[in-house]
Amino acid sequence: MSSKSSLLKLAELLVRTVYRLHISGLETLPSGGCLLVPNHVTWVNAVVLQAACPRPIRFLVYEPYYRHPLLHPLFKLLRAIPISSRKAKDALRQASALVREGEIVCIFPEGELSRTGMLLRLRRGYEVIAHAAECPVVPVWLDQLWGSIFSFQGKRFFKKLPKRLPYPVTVFFGEPLPYDRADITRLREQMLQIGERAYQQRPLLNGHLAMACLRGLKHHQFETVVVDGMDGSHTSRGTVLAAAIVLARHLKAHCEKKRIAIMFPPGRAAVIANLAVTLANKVPVNLNFTAGKAAMQSSIKTGDLQHLLTATPVLKRFGDLPLPEKVLLLDEILPPLKPRILLWRAIVAVTPWWVLAPLLEIPRVGNHNEAVVLFTSGSGGDPKGVVLSHRNLLANVAQFGELLNLTPSDGLLASLPFFHSFGCTVTLWFPLIERIKMVTYPNPLDAEKNAELIQKHQITVILATPTFLRGYLRKATPEQLASVDLVVTGAEKLPRDVANAFREKFGKEVMEGYGLTETAPVISVNLPEPPKSKPEDEVQPSSRPGSVGKMAPGMAGQIRDPETGRPLQCHETGMLWVKGPNIFEGYLNAPARTAEVLVDGWFNTGDLGRFDEDGFLYIEGRVARFSKIAGEMVPHEALEAKILAALGKEGTDIRIICIVGIPDTNKGEAIILLSTLDIDLPALRSQLLERGVPPLWIPKIVKRLDTIPLMPSGKLDLQACKQAARAKR
Numbered sequence: 141m142s143s144k145s146s147l148l149k150l151a152e153l154l155v156r157t158v159y160r161l162h163i164s165g166l167e168t169l170p171s172g173g174c175l176l177v178p179n180h181v182t183w184v185n186a187v188v189l190q191a192a193c194p195r196p197i198r199f200l201v202y203e204p205y206y207r208h209p210l211l212h213p214l215f216k217l218l219r220a221i222p223i224s225s226r227k228a229k230d231a232l233r234q235a236s237a238l239v240r241e242g243e244i245v246c247i248f249p250e251g252e253l254s255r256t257g258m259l260l261r262l263r264r265g266y267e268v269i270a271h272a273a274e275c276p277v278v279p280v281w282l283d284q285l286w287g288s289i290f291s292f293q294g295k296r297f298f299k300k301l302p303k304r305l306p307y308p309v310t311v312f313f314g315e316p317l318p319y320d321r322a323d324i325t326r327l328r329e330q331m332l333q334i335g336e337r338a339y340q341q342r343p344l345l346n347g348h349l350a351m352a353c354l355r356g357l358k359h360h361q362f363e364t365v366v367v368d369g370m371d372g373s374h375t376s377r378g379t380v381l382a383a384a385i386v387l388a389r390h391l392k393a394h395c396e397k398k399r400i401a402i403m404f405p406p407g408r409a410a411v412i413a414n415l416a417v418t419l420a421n422k423v424p425v426n427l428n429f430t431a432g433k434a435a436m437q438s439s440i441k442t443g444d445l446q447h448l449l450t451a452t453p454v455l456k457r458f459g460d461l462p463l464p465e466k467v468l469l470l471d472e473i474l475p476p477l478k479p480r481i482l483l484w485r486a487i488v489a490v491t492p493w494w495v496l497a498p499l500l501e502i503p504r505v506g507n508h509n510e511a512v513v514l515f516t517s518g519s520g521g522d523p524k525g526v527v528l529s530h531r532n533l534l535a536n537v538a539q540f541g542e543l544l545n546l547t548p549s550d551g552l553l554a555s556l557p558f559f560h561s562f563g564c565t566v567t568l569w570f571p572l573i574e575r576i577k578m579v580t581y582p583n584p585l586d587a588e589k590n591a592e593l594i595q596k597h598q599i600t601v602i603l604a605t606p607t608f609l610r611g612y613l614r615k616a617t618p619e620q621l622a623s624v625d626l627v628v629t630g631a632e633k634l635p636r637d638v639a640n641a642f643r644e645k646f647g648k649e650v651m652e653g654y655g656l657t658e659t660a661p662v663i664s665v666n667l668p669e670p671p672k673s674k675p676e677d678e679v680q681p682s683s684r685p686g687s688v689g690k691m692a693p694g695m696a697g698q699i700r701d702p703e704t705g706r707p708l709q710c711h712e713t714g715m716l717w718v719k720g721p722n723i724f725e726g727y728l729n730a731p732a733r734t735a736e737v738l739v740d741g742w743f744n745t746g747d748l749g750r751f752d753e754d755g756f757l758y759i760e761g762r763v764a765r766f767s768k769i770a771g772e773m774v775p776h777e778a779l780e781a782k783i784l785a786a787l788g789k790e791g792t793d794i795r796i797i798c799i800v801g802i803p804d805t806n807k808g809e810a811i812i813l814l815s816t817l818d819i820d821l822p823a824l825r826s827q828l829l830e831r832g833v834p835p836l837w838i839p840k841i842v843k844r845l846d847t848i849p850l851m852p853s854g855k856l857d858l859q860a861c862k863q864a865a866r867a868k869r
Contacts, residue, residue, distance in 0.1 A: 155184075155191040160306040162341065163192045165313035165334070170276050173239040174316060176246040177266050178280035179331060181254045185282055189246065190218075192311035198238055200231060200247045200265075221245075223265075232265060236272035245269065249327070255670035255680050257286035257542060258690045259331060261754045262324045276316035279331045283310040283338035286542065286693070312338040325709055328755065332696040333719070339694025340721050344538060345531045348506035349569065350418045351497060352534055356573040357381040358493040363548070365571060368408040369555075369581035369593045375408055380415065380572075382485040385500060386477050387416035387470075394468070395447045399423040399513060401440070401464050403450040405582030406554050406563065409470055413449050414558065414568060418511070419500060425513045426559035428523070429458045435523050437462040439515045442525050442728055506530025513728060514561055516657050525728025526561075526657045535721035536660040537570050539692035543665055544626065550600045551577040553593065555584040561661035562630060566603060587611030591620040598623040605631040605855070606638050609650065613641055621646045628653050628665060632855045633759070633777065636685075637790065654688035654759055656745060658737070660722040663745075664757045665689040687756035695720035698742065699750060702763060713760055716749035717742045765858075767801030767809040774811065774837050776801070783813070786827035795848040798856060799839070800865035812865040813839035814848060843867075 155161070176197065178189060186199050196219075203224035206215050215222075221238075223231035235245045247269065250260040270277050284307075314334040317327065357365065361378030368375070391400065400417045402424050404410035410426075417424040425443050427436060439445070440462060448464040451471045474481075488496070497504070511530040515523040552571060556563030571578040579597045581590055584604065591612060593599065602621075604612075606629055612621070627642070627650045634652040642650050653665030666683035683689065691697055699714040700707055708714045723743045726734035737744045748760040765776040776799040783797055784790050796816045804810035813819070819842050828838050849860030 155187055156306075158306060159188060159191075159309045161188070161192055162308065162310045163313075164310065164338070164341065165315075166192075166194070168313055168315050169193070169195075169244075169278060170316055172275075173242045173273065174244055174276045174278050175235075175239060175266060175270050175273070176244060176278050176280050177249045177327065177331075178246065178282055179254070179259055179335070180248040180250045180252070181257055181282060182285045183253070185248070185285065186246070188282060188285065188309060189280065189311060193244065195244055198235070198243055198245045200235060200245070203227070228265065232268045233272070235269045239269065239273035239275045252678065252680075254286070256667065256682050256690075257693060258682075259328065259335075259755055260680060262328055264324065266327075267322070267324070270319040270322055274319055277319060277322035277327065278316045279314040279327060279334055281310075281312040281314070281331060281335040281338045283312065283335065284308055284342070308343075310338045310341055312341075324753070325711065329696070329698070329710060332691070336694055336696040336720055339535075342538075342721075345535050345721050346505055346507045347530065347534055348503045349511045349530045349533055350421065350500075350502045351504060351506075352537075353415060353418065353569070353572045354381070354497060354500070354502060355493050356575070358488065358496070360548070360575055361488065363575070364577055366408050366411050366554075367577065367579040367597055369579055369589070370407060373408060378488050379481075379485055380408075380412060382488050383412050383474070383481050384415035384419055385484050385488070386480045387412060387474065388419035388500070390473060390477065391416060391420045391422065391449075391468075395420075395422065397422075397444065397446045398510075399425050399443050399445055401443070401445040401448040402426045402558075403429055403448060403454055403458065403463075404558070405454070406556070406558060406567070406580040407582060408580065409451060410558055411568065411572070411578075411580070413470060415572065417449070419502065421501070421503060423510050423513055425515075426557070426564065428515055428557070428559040429454075429461060430557075431515075431523065433460075433462055435515070438522050439525070440464055442523075443513055443515075506534075508725060510725070512564065514559065514564060514657050524730065524733070527725045527728055528660050529725050532660040532722050532724060533565060533569055534573075535694065536565050536662055536692075537573050539694060539720075539722060540566055540570060540662050541574055542693050543662075543667060544601070546574070546576055546601065548575045548577075550625075551579060551597060552601045552603070553581070553590060553599045554578040555581040555590055556603060557584075561657040562603060562655065565660055566662070584608045585611060587615040591616035594624065595620040595622070600625045602627045604629055606634050607632070607850075609638055609642055613638070613645060616646075618646050621648065624648055626668065627651060630655055630661075630665075633761075639685075649683070651683060652688050654757065658724040658743060659718065659720070659745075660724065662692055662722070663688075663695065663718060664691045681754060681756075684752070684754070684756045687752070687758050689757065690755045691718070691757060692720070692722070695722070697749075697751065697757065702748065710751040711753070713748055713750045715763070716745045716747050716757075716759070718745060719743065765799075767811055769804075769809055769811070769836055772834075772836055774801075779811075779833070779837055782828060782831055782833050783824065786824060786831060787817070787819070789817075795850060795856070798848045798861050800861050802862065802865050810841070811837070811839045813842045814845050814861060814864055815842055816845055816847060818844065 190197050199220045200223045201220045203222040206222035221231050239245050247266050249262040249266045251263045312334045357377040362376050364374045365377040366375050400422050402413050414424045445464045447466045449468050508529045510527050511533055512528045514526045552567055554567035558564050558568050579593050627648050630653045639650045651666040655661035655663045666689035669682050696719045698717045699710050702715045719742050747762050750758050761775050761777050767774045779799050798814040800812045801809040821842050825838050849857035851857050
């Protein structure tokens with residue numbers, strides 16, 4: 141094979157001037173002919189890929205671009221292969237012949253540039269080439285090109301300034317796949333897996349959360365970062381930083397332990413407290429003050445929490461809960477420190493962040509070190525301490541930012557508690573690091589007040605659970621939510637009646653997402669459709685009803701058999717395992733429990749799911765919400781829907797029934813129906829049989845309750861439901 145032409149060398153020189161290339165996996169590239177199949181996110185993918193490859197590449201190029209007067213001479217010199225819908229077979233045959241002769245051919249299997257940065261549906265043209273040439277197929281991932289001026293980020297090509305020069309890009313060559321095993325399903329899985337490995341190499345992820353906050357707050361320091369919905373106060377980014385610096389120095393002097401508990405509802409004080417603990421290079425642990433005494437005591441013991449940062453009004457409300465030994469009251473600490481805060485505000489105003497960082501003794505590297513501990517709600521048992529590292533949080537902030545692509549004119553409603561993973565990452569750390577304003581309010585259930593704040597401060601993004609959305613349906617007006625561009629819901633499955641009612645009343649689509657505390661938390665989310673550049677362009681779907689969207693950048697997923705762990709086709713329903721830089725480090729002081737769910741970097745979500753051919757993820761339900769009876773899996777949520785339909789109670793705003801499985805010596809499990817209604821079981825059985833429900837699914841016992849046990853977020857309290865199902869009549 142001849143050496144690179146002078147033209148290619150010149151192109152490589154230009155590329156390396158603009159881009160800082162990091163190349164991985166080049167040793168896996170076959171010595172003979174092969175087919176490269178990369179993701180397609182920018183206009184310069186081909187140039188970057190050629191600069192990363194030591195051998196010439198023959199690219200298949202869409203014929204209208206190939207014939208463009210300005211581009212045609214370059215493509216001709218590069219010996220590119222024009223391809224069109226009319227002459228596709230000829231182009232594919234030519235490509236196959238070149239591969240058989242030992243050349244490298246590249247085809248972009250998506251067939252078009254991504255307008256979302258996410259991997260699109262793969263097309264089968266590459267399979268024709270691979271089978272005709274009987275050649276290996278090499279998946280390639282181009283990372284960080286999304287966001288460059290040649291990508292569609294910001295809903296436009298070219299018309300934006302480069303974020304930095306030289307621009308960092310990773311080109312990751314994956315292991316070659318034999319042509320007879322490189323079907324679309326397997327190729328997509330492999331591309332996302334090398335995409336995950338490429339994302340893990342981003343230098344940003346080695347950083348420290350405090351350093352990221354320092355840089356984020358120092359830039360545009362006179363802009364408002366937090367509006368406290370309780371008192372209406374506006375606090376600038378620089379003032380929040382100065383107050384947190386002073387409090388951090390106080391905490392360093394008075395708190396010996398690594399972890400410091402925090403007990404505040406969302407508000408300015410909660411923001412400053414969390415930031416101060418992080419600037420002190422300690423670990424904030426936001427306690428769930430709604431979980432009850434036993435859960436609080438368990439969290440304090442597991443976390444080895446000696447100090448609590450709170451305020452007198454909070455203590456008056458929750459003072460009967462178990463508390464750490466030493467209580468630090470913010471309303472007593474900060475007033476005497478006001479002169480120091482003013483001094484530090486002046487220092488912050490004139491001192492560069494890179495001078496402040498060593499002055500404040502902020503480490504540059506956090507990486508896998510513990511950054512935050514969150515205790516799960518305990519819906520399935522005692523609270524578990526989830527250790528999130530600096531890497532986890534920095535990754536998920538970056539992932540969420542890439543997904544939403546918010547601007548400084550956007551604002552978040554921060555009413556989710558900071559002990560909730562979504563509230564912690566997305567409505568606390570995300571606005572501090574990025575140039576986003578947050579409007580806080582302590583009660584997400586107070587839809588009337590939240591709606592007033594949305595209208596007053598022109599909030600553009602609402603993050604909520606379906607339970608909270610029902611409150612807006614009852615209490616808010618369309619005028620109050622007119623400024624909202626994006627409504628994202630998670631924590632529980634989005635009922636279609638809620639989504640439809642929200643669209644009808646407010647004209648807003650509700651975008652369902654999916655995440656877990658252990659994933660920091662965002663795994664996937666539906667998004668509004670990107671605009672077309674031209675009317676004739678194909679629609680690139682960013683949302684799909686019934687799904688929870690596509691996975692965040694840098695994440696890979698697998699579907700496995702729930703019992704054997706054997707990998708399944710991603711289109712089959714099975715246990716969802718995920719991998720990415722946002723996967724937690726493990727459960728606090730629980731190595732055995734950690735080993736059950738973390739294997740070689742893959743995390744067992746405990747949810748049953750599947751992917752469609754476009755990469756949208758569908759969650760069929762938690763394994764905990766299935767019963768196995770006589771070898772058959774019975775989905776609780778599907779059965780509940782059938783029962784509500786039989787009772788004529790579809791679309792009800794409140795939980796009135798719940799299906800629970802309890803151990804049964806004869807069939808493995810028995811299905812119990814918890815209900816707040818008086819139910820005639822024989823009549824219900826007849827109705828269900830008429831609707832095609834298998835006899836095995838039909839509950840044999842109904843237990844009458846005053847209310848169905850729920851968590852504060854509106855999710856089912858599974859532990860309490862099981863206790864109610866097991867209780868004697």
